[in-house]
Amino acid sequence: MIKKISMVKLLINLPFLLILASNLLSLHMIHGQTQDSCGSNSILGNLSGQIFFDTSSLNCFPVWSSENFVLRYAQAGPSLWSFVLSAPNSNSYVGMGFSPDGAMVGSSAVVGWVASDGSANMRKYFLGGQTPSQVLVDQGDLQIIGNTSSVISDSSRIYMAFQLAIDQPRRQLVYSVGDNSNLPPNTPSFRLTKHRTQMAISLNYASAQGSRIKAPYSNLKRAHGILNMIGWGILIPTGAIVARYLKHLDPLWFYAHTGIQSLGFILGFSGVIAGLVLEDRLDANVNKHKGLGITILAFGCLQVLALLARPTIDAKTRKYWNWYHYSVGRLMILFAIVNIFYGIHLAKAGSSWNAGYGVVLGILFTTVLILEIKLLKKK
Incomplete structure (x- = not known):
């Protein structure tokens, strides 16, 4: 008798259990789409046709945990370095700057975004000051290898892949996220609006370890x-x-x-x-x-x-x-x-x-x- 009652309860609750399982599965899938980690390098394998350099031996470091920024990099040859920055696609830009002193001002940066029409863009900037007029497009001392650069939007994330012609990249790296209430940069000026938030780290390229740099003062x-x-x-x-x-x-x-x-x-x-x-x-x-x-x-x-x-x-x-x-x-x-x-x-x-x-x-x-x-x- 007890077994029959248990079976009846199970059958009655079965639709609710299925709905709960479906919701949990959906949440898991969404979480998997928006997250990235250094333990999931196979993600880049799915993008191999859209990244135009070898990504099989990249070092990985979670450079900004609160914003889920993950940096993958490696020296690809004499005076050649490969970088892939992964970040959530917030319908704005993501930026990575190479700084002489850990500050954003004075850095040369690579900035990528996906426009509302789905077109991907990447430009370099010199961050000469804190106002948009002092952020100069196509300026700075970074020598980006143009035919190997790409910006990819995949599973609610944006991947910014590029190579630099440089003997040794600067250790002080700055990162920024644009404010999604502003439109991404567009032609003809590609003016960069003020970021929503930023941070800086000092990265040891040999050990793939880094530490956060405190904001000035x-x-x-x-x-x-x-x-x-x-x-x-x-x-x-x-x-x-x-x-x-x-x-x-x-x-x-x-x-x-x-x-x-x-x-x-x-x-x-x-x-x-x-x-x-x-x-x-x-x-x-x-x-x-x-x-x-x-x-x-x-x-x-x-x-x-x-x-x-x-x-x-x-x-x-x-x-x-x-x-x-x-x-x-x-x-x-x-x-x-x-x-x-x-x-x-x-x-x-x-x-x-x-x-x-x-x-x-x-x-x-x-x-x-x-x-x-x-x-x-x-x-």
Whole structure:
């Protein structure tokens, strides 16, 4: 009897099991189409008719795991090197640059893409600066062997194959992915739009091992972000909360308020100085971010001056001073929050920074909400 019931349940659930198995198989197939690894060199065998040089003995290195970039390479002869870069086809370009110092600016790069009409393209560029006008097509010191170059789109991936006439390629390699919200380069200018993200590695060609190169001034960037976030974005709002809701703890609230705000101003001021130094060294175009930062600093300076010119509590001008002090402080906090998120966006720092600061703001907002309700009940 038990066996019959089990068989009936199996038959009833069979269609659902088949659907589940079909979905799992589909997911596996999709995953297999979009992934590549150094353990799957047979993939290049399927493209042998479209890659115009021998790929049987290429070294392999996963140069950019988060973007699933895989580089295969080998010395094909005296002063001749073969390269195949594999990357997901994101309907934009993929780029590989050979850098003298690990930076993108100053590199000579090979860039490939597949246009919307299915035509494959590859060009070389000299990355003379950070603006599109400074990225020069058909320039640079790379000698690409033209009749062996190809760009292939296969199974949701793009393969950029080329050979260089060179004794020894540069070890510092930079990689980039175009923003798929922009069209790929097209005729006649082949202008390259700003990349979505980038990275750099130092590759040992003999051992097929490499290490990631930190972005220039990465420690200074991190210091700039942390100082501004803690100073303007956390301490200043905390000091304002103390001033509004803890006045019954007189005079403790006043000393706590001035102490927290002073520390926030010092950290924020240091963060702005770090940002100005960073802009000068990187020659970055961050005018909006810089303008907001200087405005926030100016508001902070006005608040310091307001403290020095603070009238007595019974003075006739006290209500005007209070209005000024509250208004400038709230504007400063609002601008600081906006500029912190904008700075995270400019730095491409990732969702963890957004989430972390968002959690802190959530805690501050919840605290304000609770204290404001209590304050209204007392009234």
